Amino acid sequence: MSDIFSLISQSATGLFHLVVFPGGLFALLFGLVLKGIDRKVEARLQRRVGPPLLQPFYDLVKLASKETIIPETANKTLFMYAPLLGFTGMAVCLALLPVPGVYYGMENMGDMLVFFYLLPLPAIALMVAGSSSSSPFGALGFSREMTLMFAYEVPLLLVILAVAMQVGGEGSAEFSLRKIIEYQREHGSFGFTLSMLPAFVAYLLYLPGTMGVPPFDVAEAETEILEGPLLEYSGGLLAFFQLTSAMKLVIALGFGVVMFFPGTVAGGPLVNIVWFAAKCLLLMLVALTLCKAATARMRIEQALSFYLKYPATLALVSVVLAWVSL
Amino acid sequence: MTPTNKSNEIVHDALLQATELATQWTFDVKQNAFGWLRLNNTESLRPAAKALAENGARLCTMTAYVEERGENSNKKAIAYHFALANTVVTVTVPLYTAGCDTPVAVPSITSWFRNADWNEREFHEMFGIDIVDHPNPKRLFLDERLDAGIMSSLIPFSAMVHGAATRNLWEQVMAAKGVDITGSDGSYGLENPHGAPTDISTPPIEEPTFTPVSATAPENGN
């Protein structure tokens, strides 16, 4: 009996985490507000007034109200369900995202490898969208997205490895996020420990890649291949893609905060949520907005060689440091 | 400091030696030389072009034109303009022989001047002049649905039929003020003093593939 109750209560809390916090509702609102702030700050960097903060909401509502045209040449099912693929991946990932001081993820499920596998799902969704839309630009977008994904997945893996080995000690690795947060509470968060600094910089360079922000927005290069995979999408399906990218923004930033700055602040869960949001915002401003405003777009092979050179070696350095320092 | 126009003497001698014809020279206010040479027939075009190419002239452009403004006179000619430092030499080739009226084909000079390619394709489509051994005499700018040599006839067929563009616009402007001018043939803005209606719009091609979509009725797909 008791295990049934625990099963029900566990699934109820699971559902709560999936739908309300830190999952659907919270992440959506927070992600869209983050995007609004991002566009506003980028505009101010370019001496423009910039759109109203809630502009991403208006865009979503407008896209939802528009009719969705499905091109005949595209293969229907893939075209319809590609956005869903990315959306579900992000929703599940959000449910596991620990917010230090408030929620420490599901007991034994929330570890970094799950994040490593779920994070590229929106990129895969874009690839599926590109290949299904049968326009030559879609195909080109597909191959570029694939190349870029390989490029930025390598440093992510190394960063995760570095963090895991730092927590595990004596050559063993500890992937559970819960233990990582506790380790950092005792030994000080990794963002300030010397050996983990290269990994942090590698993660900073990884962020624009995964979010498709200008230096690496090769897949949706507007002026070269006309929005790439999203060329054929319109109306509701396009709104799904925007939602997914907003949620991915929250996950990528949250994951970075959890790995490097999980410090909590005295005070109730509400204060800690605000503290977590502030850290995400700061991380976004440094890694994404400034990067978007200050750089030009790289060619696909330049992006590939950039990722395999700098972030990968930086992460490797901190892996070695983590392994040696014990 | 008027530039020493040694360049126009070089060109003068080269052309004289190639075509046994002397070039007339005019000068603009700043003493830049403009040479005018009229060849007798199309054969002597190639030696002239060769001579100019050897002296480093650059082909500026080619102008095909109808000599008189007659109804559909076939007296066509092509003016080849070459630039050399501060000199512009225009070599004019008449395309009609005294007797027959059918225009003569003109030899291509792409072998000496790479940029002659587009120029020749253009007067081929605009004036219907044939070119001898041109690399690819395809259409350049003129749409396939317009008849070649559209510029050679003064009033192509389309003018009469499609001449209504300016007139019905003005009729609607005046109608909006309550003045009915459908009957009168008065001045319609772009009136051409020579009496010919100035509207040369496209001939009535087959009904356009897209019927105008009314604003409210969504026509596409679902």
Next chain:
Amino acid sequence: MSEALGKEFTLPLGPMHVALEEPMYFKVTVEGERVRHVEITSGHVHRGMEALATKRNLFQNIVLTERVCSLCSNSHPLTYCMAIENLAGIEVPRRAQYLRVLADEIKRVASHLFNVAILAHIIGYKSLFMHVMEVREIMQDVKETVYGNRMDLAANTLGGVKNDVDAQLFGYITRSLQRLEGHMQEIIDIYASNPMLCSRTVGVGVLPKDEAIRYGLVGPVARGSGLAVDVRRDAPYGIYPELSFNVITETGGDVHSRAMVRLREVNESISLIRQIAANLPEGKLTAPLPVIPAGQGCARTEAPRGELFYFIRTDESDIPTRLKWRVPSYMNWDALEVMMKDCAVADVSLIVNSIDPCVSCTER
């Protein structure tokens, strides 16, 4: 990795392409990310203007030739009026010649800044694009305040210039040039040294000097490959013999050197405008117009994109029997074949923009 794709497919670029200002259709055969061959289909902006020019009188043609292309919209009526003045032997008063060169140089600055800004836009450098366009707004304000329209100055007419530029307006012009020069130094440094921009533009779309000669290229595209052709110095017209300026050339022959030629020419134009402001003579604005005789005449000027050539044939009436103009961009399209050999797909629109394409000029 991308070579593995191997198979060749054709990519339709345009005609409704965001990066290109105007419709031009490129059928690019691509192998992986490498471009093997580019086939251009043009004619989308062919408005049949030369046929129209023989249906308008000499004055209406001044306005018609101004609308061939808006970025070099002052060079066309200037060369058209000069061709008629050469034909009829009209001597333009000196003050009008100074004001004509002033309008031409102002347009050159705006046109070059626009092309350089679009280069930044195509490589995704939004902030730099906005900064350069914002600097160009200074020049747009000068055009609007002095001439009344941001693009078509309507400065020239047969025999001279339409409206005068008095001392108060020249004060405004020199103040604007002061602000422009401050920004220009910063922009030139950024374009010369910014690693992101240089890595995308240096060595891309190379055009060797002998190819530039073979294709008969003119303007910044030829000067970017080291070929010093400039009508203002080769066949000086107007008052250019009395003004001191030097012809800018670069030797790289790639997208980067063409952009640098345009940027440094902006500085030349600024110094030219200052010289005009300094020694503008008094005098009438237009010469008395004789009856234009039958005959033919031609003229050449240096438009922002290179040498512009006009040829006109008239009979006694005031309607020309033939009006022909050859635009500097006319030869650049052919030369694209050389520049695009084995370039990356991402660079196609970058190279097309580097020749400062004016489709509406080319197709008239």
Next chain:
Amino acid sequence: MNLFSDIVVRSPWLYRINAGSCNGCDVELATTACIPRYDVERLGCRYCGSPRHADIVLITGPLTLRVRDKVLRVWQEIPEPKVTVAVGICPISGGVFRGGHSIEGPIDRYIPVDVNVPGCPPRPQSIMEGVLLAKKIWLDRLNGIAPGHKEERHVSLP
């Protein structure tokens, strides 16, 4: 319903079609939409790369013969409800090129135009007025009102 369409109207995405224009209006459109001085992004507007994402279509040029079918096909691709703005005198009346042999004349022979912004080229500010007027028409269409009667059809600055 009114609140919903008020929100929808706050994010008009612009799409530019060049139907054979002399690039004067296109340069002004690029200046209006993309630079800090006019910054239409504060009105929620954004240039989009594909016709599928567009709401307000800005058409320039006198619709030459060769580009006509492509323009009409791209215009068809834009999902309803859309508003068509003719920028410059060329799409409205053929402009100075009216009568040319490859000019397909005013654009409203093929496409229902909603807003005209005459000028050669029109000032960026008047293009913005055109976009504001287009937003108002779009709002009317969303709320199902027929094209507004005469008085309030001119631009009343908000």
Next chain:
Amino acid sequence: MFRFLKLLGKNLAQGPSTDPFPAKEAHTPERFRGRVVVNPEQCVGCRICHHMCAGGAIRIEDNEEKTGYNFTVWHNTCALCGMCRHYCPTKAITLSTDWHNAHTQEDKYDWAAHYSIPYLACAGCGAHIRMLPPQLAARLYAHSPVDMTDLLKLCPSCRQLAAARREEISNDTHEQE
């Protein structure tokens, strides 16, 4: 790269340079070429503007009763080039600085300026004439100080007659002295 970061920093410090157009009225230079405006009194009906107009935006046509002519300018095809203003002998047609011209499709053909300018009957022979505008007359008769008022009401032929009669009178007075 740091030079560009410095530029961004400066941008951030200076704040937005957006000109608040829809909220506040935008600056219009006084030489701006806006909508065409005609001053009917000054118009002499010489049709120079119609001859110069490349957009075909000006239409001058006698009205049915031939008591005057309709002068129409359709702004939707006017290229704002200013040729008409430059060549009009009496500066009757000018370009205002009004650029608020966005309008809906229903007003497309209303977007025009209609003027009807009456002919006057010549004092001498009653022919339809346009009265000579004062400043044009001043230029014509600059060298011979003549009482202007009645001359202006005469058609060209009657003016010649009047001038010939004036010469004749002045010759008689010479002979009498």
